Amino acid sequence: MARSLNDVQANVLVLGALGRLARQGLLDQPAPVDDPVAAACQRLLIATGLLAPDPVRPNESLAAVLPPGVPLAALGGYVAATLQLATALSAGATTWSPDEPEVVRFFGQANGPAVNHILAQLLTDVPGFPDRLDRPGAAFLDVGAGAAGISIGLCRRHPELAAVGLDINPLSVRVARSAVATAGLNDRIEVREQSVTDVYEVGAYDLLWVPQPFLPPAVLAAALPRLRRSARPGAVLVMGSPRHPATRCRARRPTSSTCCWAGAAWPRPRRPTC
Numbered sequence: 001m002a003r004s005l006n007d008v009q010a011n012v013l014v015l016g017a018l019g020r021l022a023r024q025g026l027l028d029q030p031a032p033v034d035d036p037v038a039a040a041c042q043r044l045l046i047a048t049g050l051l052a053p054d055p056v057r058p059n060e061s062l063a064a065v066l067p068p069g070v071p072l073a074a075l076g077g078y079v080a081a082t083l084q085l086a087t088a089l090s091a092g093a094t095t096w097s098p099d100e101p102e103v104v105r106f107f108g109q110a111n112g113p114a115v116n117h118i119l120a121q122l123l124t125d126v127p128g129f130p131d132r133l134d135r136p137g138a139a140f141l142d143v144g145a146g147a148a149g150i151s152i153g154l155c156r157r158h159p160e161l162a163a164v165g166l167d168i169n170p171l172s173v174r175v176a177r178s179a180v181a182t183a184g185l186n187d188r189i190e191v192r193e194q195s196v197t198d199v200y201e202v203g204a205y206d207l208l209w210v211p212q213p214f215l216p217p218a219v220l221a222a223a224l225p226r227l228r229r230s231a232r233p234g235a236v237l238v239m240g241s242p243r244h245p246a247t248r249c250r251a252r253r254p255t256s257s258t259c260c261w262a263g264a265a266w267p268r269p270r271r272p273t274c
């Protein structure tokens with residue numbers, strides 16, 4: 001915890017050093033002798049404990065930011081996202097969307113596997129699921145698709161599933177379409193530049209993912225009746241809810257991240273099915 005403004009500034013510089021080393025691929029190997037700045041960044045991160053020395057490698061908490069298999073370079077996206085968020089906050093913005101492809105891709109790489117893990121855990125408790133996603137015609141709605149990390153992971157796990165990803169950020173839509181094409185899933189995942197408030201389908205989806213922390217309350221309130229109408233009978237709507245960073249408990253009041261990312265704290269939903 002920072003005790004003075006100097007500490008805050010030092011922490012921001014640590015974040016900068018982390019981003020630089022991630023982009024240079026130097027979080028798990030020694031800095032080249034002809035790059036004194038990279039060497040200084042490594043010494044800084046070793047002093048903070050984020051990197052271990054001999055051999056240079058991330059500590060457990062740093063490595064845990066990324067799911068297994070995701071390259072350490074993706075931490076560059078994490079740093080860029082955090083710095084962009086701070087800039088938006090200080091400029092008085094009330095909503096935020098990534099404005100660099102690297103940041104969009106970071107969310108896809110980190111958020112996609114994490115949300116897929118949550119969905120797999122949740123759906124084992126819901127009658128008819130997860131088998132329902134393996135039936136021909138099964139459909140998933142991915143609200144705030146970002147880089148389409150969630151849709152890609154889910155469609156890989158359920159070969160009969162088709163997905164529609166919605167995002168209002170044109171950059172995210174471009175990155176998502178490219179990720180879907182690279183994954184060879186063009187015929188099963190449609191990415192639309194469309195707000196969740198404009199969902200028009202009726203009885204179309206078996207599973208709906210709604211990232212509440214990224215949606216302002218008025219947007220969520222306008223979207224929920226449309227989402228309900230777009231769900232098939234017995235469908236499941238899963239709404240991500242923020243955890244308080246200090247307590248890891250479900251937030252009852254806005255936290256720093258929910259304030260910055262537009263969402264508000266919402267009470268725990270009583271029933272998971274539509």
Ligand SMILES: C[S@@+](CC[C@H](N)C(=O)[O-])C[C@H]1O[C@@H](n2cnc3c(N)ncnc32)[C@H](O)[C@@H]1O
Nearest residue numbers: 107108144145146147149150167168169195196
């Ligand atoms: C953190 S990102 C989601 C990351 C994504 N799940 C992935 O795997 O890459 C949240 C997204 O919600 C999008 N968003 C915000 N408001 C929206 C709205 N009204 N309708 C649809 N998407 C929205 C933002 O543009 C942003 O891309």
